[in-house]
Amino acid sequence: MAALRSAASSPQTAPEPGLTAEEAHPTRFWQRLSDGRVQCDACPRECRLNEGQRGFCFVRARLGDAIVLTTYGRSSGFCIDPIEKKPLDHFLPGTSVLSFGTAGCNLGCRFCQNWDISKSREWDTLAHSASPEAIARTALKQGCRSVAFTYNDPVVFLEYAVDVAAACHELGIATVAVTAGYVKPAARAMLFGAMDAANVDLKAFDDDFYRTVAFARLAPVLETLEAVAAEGRTWLEITTLLIPGLNDSDDEIGRLTSWIAEHLGPDVPLHFTAFHPDNRMLDRPPTPAATLSRARSIALAAGLHFAYTGNVHDPAGQSTACPGCGSTLIGRDGYRITAWHLAEHGRCATCGRRTPGVFEGAPGTWGARRQPLSVGS
Ligand code: SF4
Numbered sequence: 565m566a567a568l569r570s571a572a573s574s575p576q577t578a579p580e581p582g583l584t585a586e587e588a589h590p591t592r593f594w595q596r597l598s599d600g601r602v603q604c605d606a607c608p609r610e611c612r613l614n615e616g617q618r619g620f621c622f623v624r625a626r627l628g629d630a631i632v633l634t635t636y637g638r639s640s641g642f643c644i645d646p647i648e649k650k651p652l653d654h655f656l657p658g659t660s661v662l663s664f665g666t667a668g669c670n671l672g673c674r675f676c677q678n679w680d681i682s683k684s685r686e687w688d689t690l691a692h693s694a695s696p697e698a699i700a701r702t703a704l705k706q707g708c709r710s711v712a713f714t715y716n717d718p719v720v721f722l723e724y725a726v727d728v729a730a731a732c733h734e735l736g737i738a739t740v741a742v743t744a745g746y747v748k749p750a751a752r753a754m755l756f757g758a759m760d761a762a763n764v765d766l767k768a769f770d771d772d773f774y775r776t777v778a779f780a781r782l783a784p785v786l787e788t789l790e791a792v793a794a795e796g797r798t799w800l801e802i803t804t805l806l807i808p809g810l811n812d813s814d815d816e817i818g819r820l821t822s823w824i825a826e827h828l829g830p831d832v833p834l835h836f837t838a839f840h841p842d843n844r845m846l847d848r849p850p851t852p853a854a855t856l857s858r859a860r861s862i863a864l865a866a867g868l869h870f871a872y873t874g875n876v877h878d879p880a881g882q883s884t885a886c887p888g889c890g891s892t893l894i895g896r897d898g899y900r901i902t903a904w905h906l907a908e909h910g911r912c913a914t915c916g917r918r919t920p921g922v923f924e925g926a927p928g929t930w931g932a933r934r935q936p937l938s939v940g941s
Contacts, residue, residue, distance in 0.1 A: 587634055587636075588625075588627045588632035588633070588634060589632060589633040589634075589636035589637075589723055589724070590630065590632060590633075590723075591604075591606070591624065591630070591631050591632060591633050591722070591723055592723070592751075592754070593605040593606045593631075593722075593748065593750055593751045594606075594630065594631035596629060597612060600614070601613055601614055602626050602629060602630065602631055604619050604624050604631045605748050605750070605751065606624065606631075606670070606719060606720070606722060606747065606748065606751045607621075607670045607719055607720075607746050607747050607748060607751070607784075608746060608747075608748055608780075608781060608784045609621075609670055609746075609780075610748075611624070613625070613626035613631070614626065615628075618634075619631075619670075620670060620672070620779075621668040621669055621670040621720040622667070622668045623635045623666065623667055623668030623720050623721065624668075624720060633721060633722075633723050633724065635666040635667055635668065635720075635721055635724065636721070636723060636724045637693055637694065637695060637724065638666060638667075638692065638693055638694075639664045639665065639666055639692040639693075639694055639939070640664070640665050640666060640667055640692070640715060640716070641664065641665075641692055641715075641936065642662060642663070642664045642692065642694070642699075642702070642936065642937050642938065642939050643662075643663050643664070643934060643935065643936045643937065644660050644661070644662055644663070644706060644708060644930075644933070644934070644935040644937060645660065645661050645663045645712070645934055646658070646659075646660065646661070646899040646900075646930050646931065646932055646933070646934075647659050647660070647661045647709070647710065647712075647740075647928075647930075648896065648898075648899040648901075649661075649899055649934075650663075650712055650714065650740060650742055650763050651763060651801065651803060651835045651837075651872070651874055652740065652761055652763055652799075652801050653801065653833055653835075653870070653872060653882075653884060653894070653896070653921075654799065654801065654833055654870070654884070654919070654920060654921025654922065654923075655710075655738075655740070655760075655761040655799050655801070655921060655922045656709050656710065656738065656922055656923070656924060656928065657894060657901060657923070657927045657928065658901045658927030658928030658929060658930060658931075659708070659709035659710065659927075659928030659930055660706070660707065660708045660709065660928065660930035660933075661708055661709070661710045661711065661712045661740060662699070662702060662703040662706060662708040662710070662711045662712070663711075663712040663714050663715065664692075664694075664699070664711075664712075664713070664714070664715065664939075665713070665714055665715025665716040666716060666720075666721045666724065667716060668716060668720045668721075669716050669717050669720060670717060670719055670720050670744075670746055670780075671717065671744050671746055671778050671779060671780045672778065672779035672780075673767070673777065673778045673779075674777050674778075674845045675777070675805070675807060675839060675842060675845040675848075676842070677840070677842050692938065692939065694939040694940070695731075696724070696727040696728040696730065696731035696732075697731045698939055698940055699711060699728050699731065699732070699939055700728065700731035700732045700734065700735045700737055701735070702937070702939045702940075703732065703735075703737045704735045704736075704737060706937070708737065709737070709738060709928065710732075710737060710738035710739060710740050710760070710761070711728060711729075711732050711737055711738075711739055711740070712739075712740040712741075712742060713725045713728070713739070713740070713741050713742065713743075714740075714741075714742035717742075717743050717744055717746070718741050718742075718743055718755060719743060719744075719746065719747045719751065719755065722751055722754065722755055725741070725755065725758070726754060726755065726758045729758035729759065730758065738760040738761065738922075739758060739759050739760050739761075740759065740760065740761045740762065740763070741755060741756070741759045741761075741762040741763075741798075742762070742763050743755075743762060743763075743764055743765070744764070744765045744767070744778075744780070744785065745764040745765065745766075745784070745785045745788035745789060745792075746780050746781075746784055746785060746788075747784070747788060748784075749787075749791070752788055752791060752792075756791075756792050756795065756797070756798050757797065759798045760798060760799065760922070761798060761799040761800075761801075761922065762792060762798050762799070762800055762801075763800075763801045763802070763803055763835075764785070764788060764789055764792070764800065764801075764802055764803075765785075765802075765803050765804070765805070766785060766786075766789065766802050766803070766804050766820065766824075767785075767804065767805065767811070768782070768804070768810070768811035768816065768820075769782070769811070769816050769817075769819050769820035769823065770782065770811065770816060771783070773810060773811055777810065786823070786827075789802070789824075789827070789828060790827055790828065793827075793828040793829065793832060799921060799922050800828070800832055801832065801833040801834070801835065802824065802832060802833070802834045802835065803834075803835040803836075803837055803874070804820065804834065804835070804836055804837070804859075805837050805838075805839055806836055806837070806838065806839060806851050806855055806856060806859060807839040807845070807848055807851065808839070808848050808849050808850075808851055808852075808855065809848065810848070812851070812855050812859070814858070814862060817858075817859045817862045817863070818862055818866065821834065821862055821863040821866035821868055821871075822866045822867075824863075824866075824868060825866050825867040825868055830867050830868050830869045830887075831869055831870070831920040832868075832870075833870035833871070833872065833921075834863055834868055834870070834871050834872070835871075835872045835873075835874050836856045836859040836860060836863075836871070836872070836873055836874065837851075837856075837873075837874035837875045838850060838851040838853070838855075838856060838873075838874065838875035838876050839851045840875070851875075853873070853876040853877075853878060856873040856874075856876055856878070856881065857873060857878070857881060859871075859873075860872070860873055860881055869887040869920075870884060870887075870920075877897075877898065879895065879896065879897045879902070882896040882897070882898070883895045883896050883902075883903070884896075884919070886912040886914065886915060886917055886919070887917070888912060888915045888917035889912060889914050889915035889917070891905060891912065891913075891914040891915070892905060893905050893906055893912055893913075893919055894906065894927075898932055899931070899932040900931055900932045901927050904926070904927050906919060906923060908925070909923065910922075910923035
């Protein structure tokens with residue numbers, strides 16, 4: 565508990581050299597406290613800031629008597645990815661997604677694989693300026709069916725993400741959030757209200773793990789999952805990164821998958837992905853493929869209809885089977901679609917059962933390519 569208190573109650577005290585009014589975008593979720601501090605209410609960390617301080621995420625800061633966003637309109641870079649890489653397996657399969665992030669994160673995961681941008685305090689990582697309209701226009705021009713807020717958590721750049729989403733929707737482009745779901749209810753409603761799909765990390769099913777490894781708490785993430793599933797507007801998938809010896813026991817995976825089945829229903833897809841030693845966690849081995857297969861079996865036994873493995877070569881564990889008749893609906897090898905047996909509206913071509921998700925006729929043909937690109941402002 566000591567580590568969390570320390571992280572949550574000790575905002576960065578870096579001054580704001582060069583922070584101009586133009587760079588300080590207004591935010592909505594904050595309150596003045598009676599002791600003179602201003603509290604950010606975007607996420608459960610509730611950073612309480614004196615003048616000149618930044619929050620734990622480093623990109624929301626106090627300026628005057630308000631909390632501002634310091635990264636609005638700036639990105640760490642753009643890339644076109646397969647939608648399967650988010651990962652989303654039931655949302656416009658085979659299509660390309662224009663992906664981007666900014667800087668900063670409201671969690672402190674020791675195993676973060678995007679550490680350079682998520683914890684960046686170097687503004688030169690945000691070399692790319694892009695208005696919401698420019699991002700939407702670029703997605704359209706490049707033939708991307710969606711834009712993803714990813715690489716770092718959109719909770720910390722909420723206002724920018726929501727404006728980009730509005731510009732995308734104007735042009736018929738869908739929006740995707742890749743997030744840890746560590747967000748307070750009002751901010752959550754604003755973020756997910758603008759998203760057509762989301763992949764939410766459920767990092768473990770143990771509050772101790774969240775506190776000591778991610779510097780966060782489990783309960784707000786479960787609340788987010790329940791709220792998004794109940795609201796039903798945003799297509800939801802979940803990812804759990806399995807780390808050897810930390811969150812990969814049969815017991816924990818059993819509790820996690822049973823909770824999903826009971827609280828979210830059996831049709832929410834769950835992705836088990838492999839850990840690779842990174843960031844400040846170099847003392848753990850990579851996750852064996854057998855661990856992911858074991859976790860998938862536990863999920864299916866718990867009643868989940870769709871459980872997948874990721875970051876390993878496992879075509880069987882990455883393909884979608886019909887819960888009704890068992891036939892293969894979508895074959896995959898990594899991010900590549902190898903078979904397609906869905907009829908109209910995502911119905912099984914064999915038994916006619918409707919597959920949960922967002923399907924638009926034939927799959928896209930983007931394949932596994934990854935294509936960096938620049939977006940004009
Ligand atoms: S979004 Fe950032 S500033 Fe706001 S409470 Fe969370 S970590 Fe603190």
